[in-house]
Amino acid sequence: MQEFDLIHRYFDWAPVNSEVVLAGGDDAAILAPPPGRQVVIATDMLIAGRHFPESTAPDAIAHKALAVNLSDLAAMGATPLGFTLSLGLPETDEAWLERFSGGLRAAADRWGCNLVGGDTVRSPQLTLSITAFGSVASGTAIRRDGARAGDRLAVTGTVGDAALGLIVALQPDQVPAELPEADRAYLLDRLDRPEPRLATGQALCGQAAGLDISDGLLQDLGHMLGASGLSAEIDLDAIPLSSAARHWLDTQPAAIDQMLGGGDDYELLLALPPGLALDPAWGLTMIGRLDDAGPVGAIRERTGRPLPGQRGYDHFGEEGA
Structure with a gap:
């Protein structure tokens, strides 16, 4: 042809x-x-x-x-x-x-x-x-350098499904034996068919800072913190997970590291002013707050314990799909 x-x-x-x-x-x-x-x-x-x-x-x-x-x-x-x-x-x-x-x-x-x-x-x-x-x-685009100390940190959807879906696709022997077939199919679908959160982004024009999660939650949060000159405190227990991901973590709790650093989520990570009224239709979960209490780019848990650096996805790294 x-x-x-x-x-x-x-x-x-x-x-x-x-x-x-x-x-x-x-x-x-x-x-x-x-x-x-x-x-x-x-x-x-x-x-x-x-x-x-x-x-x-x-x-x-x-x-x-x-x-x-x-x-x-x-x-x-x-x-x-x-x-x-x-x-x-x-x-x-x-x-x-x-x-x-x-x-x-x-x-x-x-x-x-x-x-x-x-x-x-x-x-x-x-x-x-x-x-x-x-x-x-004009002048209302959401940018990663627009976050301010005191902003709430929010994320759309659920985090980590695509990272687990990649394991299902390429390393099926690493999948928990107890994980139902329906969960495996769901995780594969989240890898193959991400959903761009267009309506939420459009609704928050001129009201938020942020970016999409393509390289992993913690790495992309680091990008926003670096651009805005801030640090962050996050509540790991508040990070939204799908039921399939929770079932996986029941037997492999260490997989949370891959979920936070694996990338391919294509959810929105947003910094919202404290007084902004939230619409349930935006599908947001609050996971932390931004401040200037630590070094620029530093991420810590609510207890104050620093989170280890997450490499996330690197286009010039050695890993592939």
Whole structure:
């Protein structure tokens, strides 16, 4: 199959929002965000065997590739406009492409963003790069350097599921024998199909500081503390865990270290002013507070005991999926 035949067959879609003036068929796309809004841009590259197991289903790969970029937009409080896709393929497997493009379109339609362009190339290894575009009211973007001493620390969803899901996928002999199949399936789904917290980010524009948890809760908290010049006290018992994760910890309590440092959660970690009224729809759990009582970047438990440094995910490290 020739390149342009592949593009027209699998990736030629009608626009799904009015901010896209031209989505394809020319040398570049044209976007027109509403007046008074700034453009927000995020990009992520995913490589088979490093960012996702090579056994991952094509539609799940597509979902994750878009979701991780939209999670960056969510972390800034942005509304998605569109995205580009660059795809390196070892072969043109039409059945694989059908499932991949179907999964990508389902995700794009669900989150209201257009595929506006991209590129395809033959590659020895499956490689994807998505650049997502969004918009936010001027001057209201959520930033990691905007936290203040006294802010409450909150997180969306649950933490650590994806780290455990990776063990299920790649090291099944390390999974507790007592863990039910339903829990294993849930953890795999959390690894393969993260949910960008777009509504929560949009609701907190101009009211919060924060970032998304892609490299592990403690490492990403360290990023926010470093950018804001603060330290933090967290309540480990308050960190929200899924029932599947709790079942795992019943027999392997030491797995909490992997859960806090494993990455791939794509939840939002937010610093909220003390007087901000919380909406239950935001799905937030309070896990600590920020202060200037310790060295910049220091994280400690409520007892005052310093938490050991967490390496988290490192794109230039030795570990892979």
